[in-house]
Amino acid sequence: xxxxxxxxxxxxxxxxxxxxxxxxxxxxxxxxxxxxxxxxxxxxxxxxxxxxxxxxxxxxxxxxxxxxxxxxxxxxxxxxxxxxxxxxxxxxxxxxxxxxxxxxxxxxxxxxxxxxxxxxxxx
Numbered sequence: 001x002x003x004x005x006x007x008x009x010x011x012x013x014x015x016x017x018x019x020x021x022x023x024x025x026x027x028x029x030x031x032x033x034x035x036x037x038x039x040x041x042x043x044x045x046x047x048x049x050x051x052x053x054x055x056x057x058x059x060x061x062x063x064x065x066x067x068x069x070x071x072x073x074x075x076x077x078x079x080x081x082x083x084x085x086x087x088x089x090x091x092x093x094x095x096x097x098x099x100x101x102x103x104x105x106x107x108x109x110x111x112x113x114x115x116x117x118x119x120x121x122x123x
Contacts, residue, residue, distance in 0.1 A: 015115060
């Protein structure tokens with residue numbers, strides 16, 4: 001399965017083709033669609049949880065949630081999403097410094113969601 005998504009030279013691809021192939025090779029198209037269909041909502045929910053934690057100055061919780069998103073994204077081969085979540089997970093301790101990282105994560109979730117929709121339509 002090939003995920004062709006253009007990306008600027010200074011950004012990672014949305015999906016790593018090899019990573020995507022690795023977890024999809026033994027699954028039916030319907031199974032892949034079922035798994036991918038959950039990603040956008042799960043990520044948007046995680047963003048809300050991270051935002052709430054940051055607003056409460058609870059960086060351990062924000063980091064734990066970002067780690068969960070990073071792990072899910074890595075397992076799916078969603079490279080750029082994993083990197084955006086990692087930036088929050090490993091970012092500075094000061095909650096105030098994460099607004100830009102959280103905005104970026106939201107943008108990447110939207111881009112990834114669009115790519116997932118295209119991928120599911122192609123299956």
